[in-house]
Every structure is written in structure tokens, then in C-alpha cells.
Amino acid sequence: MTHQVVDHENDYESLGANSSATQNALAGALAGIGEHCLMYPVDSIKTRMQVGQSVTTLVSTSSTGWLQAQQQLWRGVYSVVLGAGPAHALHFATYEFCKERFHQWIQQEESNWTRDENLQQILATGSAGACATLAHDVMMTPFDVIKQRMQLKDSVYRSVRECARAVYVKEGITAFYISLPTTLTMSIPFQSIQFATYERCLSLLNSDRHYDPKSHVIAGALAGMFASSVTTPLDVIKTLLQTRGSSTDLQIRHCRGFWDAAKLIYGRYGYHGFFRGFKPRILTHMPATAISWTVYEYFKWFLSRHS
Incomplete structure (x- = not known):
């Protein structure tokens, strides 16, 4: 009896190695859907602020105005549901697979600089996060484009399908991937920093790696805040590149890539322009990352324990 109790308590410590790819993928899918859906209204506000649209219409004291504001805040959420599930499943499954392989490879190196355990952890998790991000963003970017088009104040799209069809007809398939190089430029350092920060914070808060929601929430929130x-x-x-096709501004519509968008933002707003939507982005990613990691760790523990 005693032996069984000890096994259950320590069951979580080696989940990265013991949980299957299917379990990691399912836990990741549930984490992604939960994260994006719960924080979607704040993400809608961030999108409008970043493209220079007013958010005052989202605040109303009348019951009719309040309902309309809620509808606007949630418009496009189905795009996230459709994309976040499979994209996050691939994301976390890739992360767990690569983390173990990179950690083994780094440990085999004979160099003095790779003998530090903390450095090994940072290198392994950061590199695994970069690989996972590449897989995730290739799948998720088209859904993200649709989501942000529907989040705009003057959006006329009533469904995800209608929006996708209209964007494809007017702008072609490239509209769904024009922001991919910029997305990867942002997401790879974001996720590398997030994963490395999360694992480091977790090792300080929960060195035994038992299932502990409190430590997952704190580590996830700190990782999300720092990375974002x-x-x-x-x-x-x-955001500017993904929404350019819906803009009435000719300069924005003619932006062809990263440098065109960066020059336009700097020319109009200076350095401050690159931090528009900073607060709602932080307010989105802190709880979103905390939710994502907590849900992921829970389902990974649950599925592994009951398999």
C-alpha cells in the first residue's frame, strides 16, 4: 500500500519522458483552446489599439450597447477554436519531444560550458521552444489573420468561413501568410524566452516537479509577462501586416513586409508606436500563459496517471 502511494506522488516528476506524444498533444490542444478563448476579449482590444482604432465604443452603460460591445469583443473567436486546438497540440507535442532530445544531446557534450545544469535547462527548453513555435505558427497564422480581420471595428464578416473566402478572393493565398516571417521573428524569441523562463521559475518554485497548480500559475504568469x-x-x-487588407489607409495597404511596416509605424508615431497595445498585451499574456501551462500540466498529469 505504501509503495503505491509513493508511486502516485512521484508520478508527475518524469511526465516529460513517460507521457506519450498523443497525451502531450491532447493536453496541448485543450490548453490552447482554453487560453485563447478565455482571454479573447482582451486580445480584441489589443488588436484595435495596435491598428489605431478607438476602443471607446466597447464601453457603454446601456444594456443594448453593452450587448453589442460583447458581440464585438467575441467576434472571430471560432477562428481561434478551429486553429488553436490542432496548432497547440502540435506545439506541445513538438516541445516535449525536442526538449528530451536536446537535453540528452547537450549532456553528451564534453565542453565545460555545458556542464552547468541551469545552462543545460535553458538551452534545451529554449531550443525546443523555437522548434515548437515553427510548427505551431505555420499552422496557426492563417487562423490568426482571420481572427484579427474579424476583430476590427469596421469588420463586416459574419462568420469565419465568410471572412476566409473574402480574403482569399480579394488578396489571394499570400494574405494568409504575409505576416509569417514577422510572426516567426516574434514568436521564436517569445516562445524560447517563455519556455526557458517557465522551466526556470518552476525549478525554483517546485524543484520536485510534483503536480502543483499554484507553482504552474505563478511560473506561467511570470513567463508570459517577461516574454510579451x-x-x-x-x-x-x-498586426499591421495581418490587417492591412481591411485598412482604408493606402500606405498601410501597400506595406509589403516587415521593413515597410516598421518604417511606417516609426514615421508616424516614433518609438512609442511600437508599444501601442502594450498594457492589454501584458494583461492578455500573463493570465493566458498561466492558464495554458496550468491546463496543460493538469491534463498531462491526468492522462498519464489514468492511461
């Missing part, structure tokens, strides 16, 4: 702070300028550029 550093990468906000790239997110502003990405």
Missing part, C-alpha cells in the same frame, strides 16, 4: 514585454514591437508590426 520583450516582443511587443514585433507584435505591433505583425
Whole structure:
């Protein structure tokens, strides 16, 4: 009896190695959907702020105005549901697979600089996060384009399908991927920083790696705050590129890539322009990352324990 109890308590410590790719993928899918859906209204506000649209219409004291504001805040959420599930499944499954392989490879190196355990952890998790991000963003970017088009104040699209069809007819397939280089430029450092920060914070808060929601929430929130702070300028550029086809501004519509968007933002707003939407981005990513990691760690523990 005693042996069984000890096994259950320590069951979580080696989940990265013991949980299957299917379990990691399913836990990641549930985490991604939960994260994006719960924080979607704040993300809608961030999108409008980054493209220079007013958010005052989202605040109303009348019951009719309040309902309309809620509808606007949630418009496009189905695009996230459709994309976040499979994209996050691939994301976390890739992360767990690469983390173990990179950690083993780094440990085999004979160099003095790779003998530090903390450095090994940072290198392995950061590199695994970069690989996972590449897989995630290739799948998720088209859904993100649709989402942000529907989040705009003057959006006329009533469904995800209608928006996708209209964008394809007017702008072609390139509209869904024009922001991909910028997205990867932002997401790879974001996720590398986030994963490395999360794992480091977790090792300090929960060194035994038992399932502990409190430590996952704190580590996730700190990781989200730090990573989103550093990468906000790239997110502003990405938003401009993904919504350019819906803009009435000719200069924005003619932006062909990263440098065109960066020059336009700097020319109009200076350095401050690269931090528009900074607060709602932080307010989105802190709880979103905390939710994502907590849900992921829970389902990974649950599925592994009951498999």
C-alpha cells in the first residue's frame, strides 16, 4: 500500500519522458483552446489599439450597447477554436519531444560550458521552444489573420468561413501568410524566452516537479509577462501586416513586409508606436500563459496517471 502511494506522488516528476506524444498533444490542444478563448476579449482590444482604432465604443452603460460591445469583443473567436486546438497540440507535442532530445544531446557534450545544469535547462527548453513555435505558427497564422480581420471595428464578416473566402478572393493565398516571417521573428524569441523562463521559475518554485497548480500559475504568469514585454514591437508590426487588407489607409495597404511596416509605424508615431497595445498585451499574456501551462500540466498529469 505504501509503495503505491509513493508511486502516485512521484508520478508527475518524469511526465516529460513517460507521457506519450498523443497525451502531450491532447493536453496541448485543450490548453490552447482554453487560453485563447478565455482571454479573447482582451486580445480584441489589443488588436484595435495596435491598428489605431478607438476602443471607446466597447464601453457603454446601456444594456443594448453593452450587448453589442460583447458581440464585438467575441467576434472571430471560432477562428481561434478551429486553429488553436490542432496548432497547440502540435506545439506541445513538438516541445516535449525536442526538449528530451536536446537535453540528452547537450549532456553528451564534453565542453565545460555545458556542464552547468541551469545552462543545460535553458538551452534545451529554449531550443525546443523555437522548434515548437515553427510548427505551431505555420499552422496557426492563417487562423490568426482571420481572427484579427474579424476583430476590427469596421469588420463586416459574419462568420469565419465568410471572412476566409473574402480574403482569399480579394488578396489571394499570400494574405494568409504575409505576416509569417514577422510572426516567426516574434514568436521564436517569445516562445524560447517563455519556455526557458517557465522551466526556470518552476525549478525554483517546485524543484520536485510534483503536480502543483499554484507553482504552474505563478511560473506561467511570470513567463508570459517577461516574454510579451520583450516582443511587443514585433507584435505591433505583425498586426499591421495581418490587417492591412481591411485598412482604408493606402500606405498601410501597400506595406509589403516587415521593413515597410516598421518604417511606417516609426514615421508616424516614433518609438512609442511600437508599444501601442502594450498594457492589454501584458494583461492578455500573463493570465493566458498561466492558464495554458496550468491546463496543460493538469491534463498531462491526468492522462498519464489514468492511461
